[in-house]
Amino acid sequence: DxxxxxxxSSLSASVGDRVTITCRASQGISKYLAWxxxxxxxxxxxxxxxxxxxxxxxxxxxxxxxSGTDFTLTxxxxxxxxxxxxxxxxxxxxxxxxxxxxxxxxx
Amino acid sequence: QITLKESGPxxxxxxxxxxxxxxxxxxxxxxxxxxxxxxxxPPGKALEWLGxxxxxxxxxxxxxxxxxxxxxxxxxxxxxxxxxxxxxxVDTATYYCAHQYGGHMDVxxxxxxxxxxx
Numbered sequence: 001d002x003x004x005x006x007x008x009s010s011l012s013a014s015v016g017d018r019v020t021i022t023c024r025a026s027q028g029i030s031k032y033l034a035w036x037x038x039x040x041x042x043x044x045x046x047x048x049x050x051x052x053x054x055x056x057x058x059x060x061x062x063x064x065x066x067s068g069t070d071f072t073l074t075x076x077x078x079x080x081x082x083x084x085x086x087x088x089x090x091x092x093x094x095x096x097x098x099x100x101x102x103x104x105x106x107x
Numbered sequence: 108q109i110t111l112k113e114s115g116p117x118x119x120x121x122x123x124x125x126x127x128x129x130x131x132x133x134x135x136x137x138x139x140x141x142x143x144x145x146x147x148x149p150p151g152k153a154l155e156w157l158g159x160x161x162x163x164x165x166x167x168x169x170x171x172x173x174x175x176x177x178x179x180x181x182x183x184x185x186x187x188x189x190x191x192x193x194x195x196x197v198d199t200a201t202y203y204c205a206h207q208y209g210g211h212m213d214v215x216x217x218x219x220x221x222x223x224x225x
Contacts, residue, residue, distance in 0.1 A: 032211075043218050044146075087154055094167045095167070
């Protein structure tokens with residue numbers, strides 16, 4: 001199985017900040033990486049697919065980059081509704097695997 | 108607009124079999140490239156991919172759970188059925204189904220919480 005490791009596991013930031021979350025795959029996955037946002041008690045929401053493509057309806061403040069084993073999710077100008085847990089997931093091979101999550105909290 | 112909704116029991120006894128149904132709308136599971144996947148999330152923990160069924164009835168399962176899982180589809184009813192045998196308290200989780208196209212899961216159901224307890 002491909003292991004997905006996110007860093008940091010938690011992050012405190014202020015409204016208006018720009019933050020970056022990193023996801024590393026244990027082996028190369030080309031650009032087959034997705035990012036999800038999950039708020040408490042809610043289903044995950046797709047943000048990014050193919051490492052850098054924005055899901056329809058997702059604001060452009062979210063951006064993704066990377067290929068191979070190293071990927072990043074950047075959120076610019078944080079707003080209160082952006083504080084949530086973020087997950088990366090590889091879909092290069094089976095079984096699909098998720099990172100452990102990054103909890104973004106208000107400072 | 109694509110929507111999915113999971114349904115099934117909220118409480119299951121250890122050793123029993125769990126059957127969940129994902130009822131969807133806004134797409135057809137006979138369209139080439141389309142799949143419906145299943146994911147779970149134990150309380151306070153990360154997401155875990157369980158398996159998927161594709162438009163051509165191809166199925167893939169998590170190797171660690173493969174012997175316990177079965178996913179089937181009823182295209183005309185727009186439903187996917189997920190079955191897990193030999194339930195244990197560690198299987199307590201929220202179970203999600205999700206639409207997949209192009210490899211990634213773009214729309215998720217709201218999830219259904221299943222507790223395994225005697």
